Every structure is written in structure tokens, then in C-alpha cells.
Amino acid sequence: MKNKLKYLFILTILMGSIPILPVLEENLYGFFAFLNFHGLSSLALPILISLPLIYKNKNFYFFYILLIPIIYNNFFILYFSKVVDYSFTSIIFFVIGLFFSLYLIKYNKKNP
16 A cells, blocks of 8 residues: 555656646646646645655655756746635645645654
């Protein structure tokens, strides 16, 4: 189960790192940009930072390269938060990701 959860985290991080650009939502890239704007990018940020601490594997530091597009996405979301009324969902997803990653770190310290 822990191995499958690792792959789910990596998939979430990879999907959350797709840059948000002003695109039409008619193709697959537009669908991912829509998902990233509404919370996937904000959810992936705390999980990406805590992934090497959860699995105690230094190879996961390689994924820190993906911090650049994820931080860009979060800046894009916060920049347009005054224009769009429903951008608070990204803040909610960030808090959910933060609590989830802190829980996994705490759980991992109890059960090594």
C-alpha cells in the first residue's frame, strides 16, 4: 500500500507541475490547467517538499526541480485571486496538503 501511495504522490506532483497558461479548456492541456488552477498545484506543493522526509530516500530530492513550475502556478493563482471569486479553493487544497504531509511525516516517525 505504501508503494502505491508513493506513485500516487509522484503522479499528483507531476500533474500539479503543468504550467497554468491562458488556454482554452477544449483540449487535454486545458483540462489539466483547469485542475491546477482549482487546487492540484496547491496540493502538490507541501507533498513535494515533504516527500523525501516521508520515504527517507534522497532520490526524491530530484523532484525539487518541479518546484519552479509549481511556485509559478501558485503565484499565478494568488495574482488573479482578486479577479476570481473561487480562488479560495487553492488555499483550502494547500492547507489539506499541508496537514496530509505533516500527518504522514508524524506517522512515519512512529512506524519506521
